[in-house]
Amino acid sequence: MVMKAIGKYKLLVTAALLTMLLQVGATLWQPSYMKNILSVMANMSLSTSGKIDKISGYGIGLIVIAVIGLIGSILNTLTAAKLSQAVSADLREQTFRKIQTFSYEDIEKYKSDNLVVRMTNDVNQIQMLLMMVFQVLIRIPLLFVGAFVLSIITMPKLWWIIVVMVLLIAVVTGVSMKSMGPHFAAFQSLMDRINGIAKDNLRGARVVKSFVQEKSQAEKFDAASDELLGHNLAVGYTFSTMVPAFTIISQLAIFAAILLVSTFVTKSPSVAQDQLGGIMSFIQYMMQIMFAIIMGGMMSMFASRGMVSMGRIKEVLSTPTSMTFDDTPDETLDGTVEFDHVSFAYPNDDAPTLKDINFKLTSGEMVGIVGATGSGKSTLAQLIPRLFDPTEGTVKVGGKDLKHVSQKTLKNTISIVLQKAILFSGTIAGNLKQGKPAANDSDMDRAAGIAQAAEFINRLPERYNAPVEERGNNFSGGQKQRLSITRGVIKQPKVLILDDSTSALDAHSEKLVQEAFNRDLKGTTTIIIAQKISSVVHADTILVLDEGRLVAQGTHHELVENSPVYQQIYNTQKAKEA
Structure with missing residues (x-):
C-alpha cells in the first residue's frame, strides 16, 4: 500500500x-x-x-x-x-x-x-x-x-x-x-x-x-x-x-x-x-x-x-465493498417496484428486521407505508434505492433485479429523502445539485415549488447562493426538510421515497406538498413512510407492517374495514386528535 x-x-x-x-x-x-x-x-x-x-x-x-x-x-x-x-x-x-x-x-x-x-x-x-x-x-x-x-x-x-x-x-x-x-x-x-x-x-x-x-x-x-x-x-x-x-x-x-x-x-x-x-x-x-x-x-x-x-x-x-454493481449499460427504468419474498437482517443481528415481504407497485402510484415504531418501515424503504441488499429474496425496480443494474441507472431512477434532513455546508444550490449536478435555476425553481421551499428561498437576498452552515444550522427543521425534499425531486426520479420527511412540517405545508406531488409528479411512483395516517390517507395503496411482516395492503377505506393493525393505529391517532 x-x-x-x-x-x-x-x-x-x-x-x-x-x-x-x-x-x-x-x-x-x-x-x-x-x-x-x-x-x-x-x-x-x-x-x-x-x-x-x-x-x-x-x-x-x-x-x-x-x-x-x-x-x-x-x-x-x-x-x-x-x-x-x-x-x-x-x-x-x-x-x-x-x-x-x-x-x-x-x-x-x-x-x-x-x-x-x-x-x-x-x-x-x-x-x-x-x-x-x-x-x-x-x-x-x-x-x-x-x-x-x-x-x-x-x-x-x-x-x-x-x-x-x-x-x-x-x-x-x-x-x-x-x-x-x-x-x-x-x-x-x-x-x-x-x-x-x-x-x-x-x-x-x-x-x-x-x-x-x-x-x-x-x-x-x-x-x-x-x-x-x-x-x-x-x-x-x-x-x-x-x-x-x-x-x-x-x-x-x-x-x-x-x-x-x-x-x-x-x-x-x-x-x-x-x-x-x-x-x-x-x-x-x-x-x-x-x-x-x-x-x-x-x-x-x-x-x-x-x-x-x-x-x-x-x-x-x-476491505472489499460489500455491495457491488454490475458493469452493464445504463438504461431507463419505469417506476414499478416489486418485493419478491424479501427478508432482511442487519449485520450482527440475530432476528431479521423484515420477514418474507411480497408486494408489487405499479408505476405512478402514490404508496403509503405505515406501522408501529420498529416495524421495519425505514428498513424496507432503504432496500429500494439499494442502501442495503436483502438477506433473502429479490427487490426489482422497472422489472429489473437491482443487483443487475448499473449504479448510474439506479441513481437516476430512484431518490430517497431521509427522515433526518442532512445538509452540507456551502450554498443552497450546492446542496440541490447533489440531486442533479447539471441543475439550472429553472430546475431548482420547479423542485423548490413542489417542496414548498420557494416560500423562504425567495425571501433570501442570495436565493440559491445563500450560505448553508454546518449541518444546516441556519435553517429551521421544517426548512431543512423542505430543502431535502427539493434535492430529492429535482432530478424528476421514477421512484421517490419520503421516509417520514414531512414530520417537521405543519399540517398546512404538508398538505401543500402532497397536493404538489399529486399535480407535478404524476409519472413518479411516490412512496411515503409516515407515522401519521393523515399523511397517507389519500394514497392509492397503503402497506401495513407489523413486526417486520406485511400484514395488510389496500386503500385507507379498505384497511379501516379489514385490518386490525391499521384500525388500532388509526383509532389511536384519531383519539389523540380528538
Whole structure:
C-alpha cells in the first residue's frame, strides 16, 4: 500500500537517499581528520611551523566536510518532508475515495468516528513514519555499520569493547521495546474513543446543556483521557530510564578504551603517536555507534505506532465493498417496484428486521407505508434505492433485479429523502445539485415549488447562493426538510421515497406538498413512510407492517374495514386528535 504510493515519487526517493548518503559520508569522514590532527600534534619530529601548516590543512578539510554534511542534511530534510507530505496526501485521498464506495453495512462495521480518526490521525502517523524513514531510520544502519567497521580499523585491539557496548545497549533497547509495545497498541483505540466522546458531546450540546449533563460528560471524557495519559506516562517513564542507561554504558566503554590505550602507550612508547591519534577517532566512532543504536531504539518505538496506523489504513483500503454493481449499460427504468419474498437482517443481528415481504407497485402510484415504531418501515424503504441488499429474496425496480443494474441507472431512477434532513455546508444550490449536478435555476425553481421551499428561498437576498452552515444550522427543521425534499425531486426520479420527511412540517405545508406531488409528479411512483395516517390517507395503496411482516395492503377505506393493525393505529391517532 505505502510502497505503491511511494513508487509514484521515484525522483524524490532517489534525492532523499543520495542526500542521506552525503550526510552519512560526511559524518563518518570527520573522525579520521581528527585522528590526523592529533597524530600531527603528537609527532615530536615535526617543527612547530610544520605542525601548524598540517593542522591548518586538516582544519580546512574538516570545515569542507562539515559544510558538505550540512548541505546534505538540509536537502535531505526538504526532500523527505516533501515526499512524506505527498504520500500522506495520496493515502488520505485514497482512503476517502474508498470510504465513498462503502455501503451502509461497511460504514456500520467501522463506525464513522473510527473512519475519521483513520483518515486524520492515522494518516498523520504514517506521514511522521515516512519522514523518519528517509531522515533517520535508513541512515541508522548505514551509520552503525560504517562506524563499526572504521572503529575496528582504527583500533583493532579494542574491537571487543564495541561488541560488548552494542550487546548491552541492544539488551536495554529490547527490554524497553517489549514493555512499551502494548502501550503503543492502545493509543489508536483510545484516540477513537476520545474522538467519539468529543463528537457526540459537541453534536448533542443542546441536550447536554438542557439536562445539565456537563459534569457527567466531562467525567466520561476525563476517564478516557486519563487512560491515554497513563499509557503516555508509562512510555515516558521507560524513556527516562533508557537514556541514563545508554549514557552509563557508553561512558564505561570510553573509560575502558582510554584505560587500555594508556596501558598500550606505557608498555610501547614507540606507538604512542598512532595510539593517541587513534583513540580520539575510536571514541568518536563509539559515540556514533551508540547514537545509531539509541536513535534506532527510539525511532523504532515511534515507528511501531506508525506501523499500527499503516495496518489500520491498509485494512480500510483492502476491505472489499460489500455491495457491488454490475458493469452493464445504463438504461431507463419505469417506476414499478416489486418485493419478491424479501427478508432482511442487519449485520450482527440475530432476528431479521423484515420477514418474507411480497408486494408489487405499479408505476405512478402514490404508496403509503405505515406501522408501529420498529416495524421495519425505514428498513424496507432503504432496500429500494439499494442502501442495503436483502438477506433473502429479490427487490426489482422497472422489472429489473437491482443487483443487475448499473449504479448510474439506479441513481437516476430512484431518490430517497431521509427522515433526518442532512445538509452540507456551502450554498443552497450546492446542496440541490447533489440531486442533479447539471441543475439550472429553472430546475431548482420547479423542485423548490413542489417542496414548498420557494416560500423562504425567495425571501433570501442570495436565493440559491445563500450560505448553508454546518449541518444546516441556519435553517429551521421544517426548512431543512423542505430543502431535502427539493434535492430529492429535482432530478424528476421514477421512484421517490419520503421516509417520514414531512414530520417537521405543519399540517398546512404538508398538505401543500402532497397536493404538489399529486399535480407535478404524476409519472413518479411516490412512496411515503409516515407515522401519521393523515399523511397517507389519500394514497392509492397503503402497506401495513407489523413486526417486520406485511400484514395488510389496500386503500385507507379498505384497511379501516379489514385490518386490525391499521384500525388500532388509526383509532389511536384519531383519539389523540380528538
